[in-house]
Amino acid sequence: MSGERPPAGGAGKDPEPSGVDLARVALRAAREAARARGDAAQQKKQARRGGLRSGARGDRRDPMALGAAINRLLTERGWEAPAAVGGVMGRWPEIVGEDVAKHCEPERYDEDERVLVVRCDSTAWATNLRLLAPTLVARLNDDLGHGTVRLIKVVGPSGPARRYGPLRAPGSTGPGDTYG
Numbered sequence: 001m002s003g004e005r006p007p008a009g010g011a012g013k014d015p016e017p018s019g020v021d022l023a024r025v026a027l028r029a030a031r032e033a034a035r036a037r038g039d040a041a042q043q044k045k046q047a048r049r050g051g052l053r054s055g056a057r058g059d060r061r062d063p064m065a066l067g068a069a070i071n072r073l074l075t076e077r078g079w080e081a082p083a084a085v086g087g088v089m090g091r092w093p094e095i096v097g098e099d100v101a102k103h104c105e106p107e108r109y110d111e112d113e114r115v116l117v118v119r120c121d122s123t124a125w126a127t128n129l130r131l132l133a134p135t136l137v138a139r140l141n142d143d144l145g146h147g148t149v150r151l152i153k154v155v156g157p158s159g160p161a162r163r164y165g166p167l168r169a170p171g172s173t174g175p176g177d178t179y180g
Contacts, residue, residue: 084144085109085116095139096132104129107155114150116140119157126156 064072074083089109093101103125107117120126129136133152140149 081144081148082109082111084148088140088143095143096136100125100129100132104154109149114148115153116149116151117153117155119155121157123156126154129154 074080086109088095089106092106096104103122104118104120107119109116118129120129129152133154136152137149141147
């Protein structure tokens with residue numbers, strides 16, 4: 001053959017690691033263990049300090065949790081009531097019921113007037129919601145806090161834009177009689 005020596009102890013086995021190889025394996029294991037201890041110690045230290053900080057003492061530049069940051073922004077800007085009403089708009093079917101929610105949807109909230117504008121898809125549903133409005137105001141105020149919604153303004157469906165032109169009779173209301 002070409003001068004190669006067969007491995008000692010059989011043809012299919014790898015040789016056992018010798019001194020240098022054992023030292024490398026031991027060093028690698030020790031480094032990984034030290035790194036794991038260091039990460040754990042760093043995490044414990046940060047938890048003890050109250051999280052990450054930008055300097056020696058906590059100040060406004062320190063990172064904060066997303067929920068805390070959003071709550072702080074809402075409080076600073078005075079957006080608590082509009083945010084709460086926005087949450088109600090997302091839960092509209094739960095508050096008014098599935099039947100009413102299919103035909104009426106909240107459109108906007110005026111914070112200064114504390115008025116919730118609701119648009120209905122037919123005049124019949126608009127009339128029905130006008131009759132239910134005091135009950136809905138009470139239900140919304142129970143959910144949001146007293147006085148958040150003072151009035152529900154119900155708006156009927158909007159018809160097509162009125163076109164004025166040579167084929168219109170002066171004073172004609174056109175299809176507007178059907179809508180609203």
